[in-house]
Amino acid sequence: MIRPVLHGFAPSVYTRVARLVLHEKGIAHDHTEVNPFDPGLDPAYRVLHPFARVPVLVHGDFILHETAAIARYLDTFPGPALTPQDPRAAARMAQVTGIVDAYGYWPLVRQVFAHRVFRPLEGLAPDEDEIAQGLSVSVPVLAALDRIAGEGLVLTGADITLADCHLAPMIDAFACAPEGAALLAQHGALSRWWARMARRPSITATDPGYGAARAGQDLTVPPAMPERGA
Ligand SMILES: N[C@@H](CCC(=O)N[C@@H](CS)C(=O)NCC(=O)O)C(=O)O
Structure with a gap:
């Protein structure tokens, strides 16, 4: 069987989604490190990803970008199914993915995490207005996800699905941002989900090391990759 190759960036949350799916499925694969924020990024990378983002999955002659599509493709590989059979649970799973992509990623990651955690680690000043705006925009996002986690069709912490993999990073x-942790704590079902989810071996194995980085480690150094499953 041809091994898939994941092109990704160690600190990237979207790369981690794909890595979580690979780990949960136990898919043997290789990894190529690409920093999409590097101004010197090889223009040839746009052959793999026309928008110059990460991740990209290359499986033989099949090139796939967009993390939700990558996750769904990987879920067709042998291993535990990460898509629920129940139509309503499957719909909720797709809904969580949609919420994350459309409303969650920017405020949670690019505004709050990037400015409170990542930029200071890189020696750059945070923009407090970005953080404040990100926190404000995050409130309805967390509320919507909290309702879904409380309903119990997905985000149960028991039967992991692609929703867990998409949301966890x-x-x-x-x-990692103190204000983010405080806001998360106000959402009981979502907090309980994350407390259970954070204990999964796949979460530990794909940890980009923000905690370690806060203690002075370079975040752009990839963790122990390539990761090889069963
Ligand atoms: N829609 C893309 C989003 C991927 C994405 O935004 N990745 C970030 C890293 S987490 C990236 O490559 N950012 C580079 C940039 O914004 O220039 C997907 O679902 O894969």
Whole structure:
């Protein structure tokens, strides 16, 4: 069987979504490190990703970008199914993915995490207005996800689905900011989900090391990759 290759960036939350799916499925794969924020990014990378983002999955002659599509493709590989059979649970899973992509990523990650955690680690000043705006925009996002987690069709912490994989990296990054952790704590069902989810081996194995980075480690150094599953 041809091994898939994940092109990704160690600190990237979207790369981590794909890595979580690979880990939960136990898919043997290789990894190529690409920094999409590098002004010197090889223009040839746009052959793989016309918008110059990460991740990209290359499987033989099949090139796939957009994380939700990558996750769904990987879920067709052998291993535990990460898509629920129940139509309503499957719909909720797609809904969580949509909420994360459309409303969650920017405020949670690019505004709160990037400015409170990542930029200071890179020696750059945070923009407090971005953080304040990100926190404000995050409130309805967390509320919507909290309702879904409380309903119990997905985000149960028991039967993991692609919804857990898509959401976990965003929440982990957001909660690295003290204000993010405080806001998350106000959402009981979502907090309980994250407390259970954070204990999964896949979360530990794909940890980009924000905690360690806060202690002075370079975040752009990839963790122990390539990761190889069963
Ligand atoms: N819609 C894309 C979003 C991927 C994305 O935004 N990735 C970030 C890293 S987490 C990125 O490559 N950012 C580079 C940039 O914004 O220039 C997906 O679902 O894969």
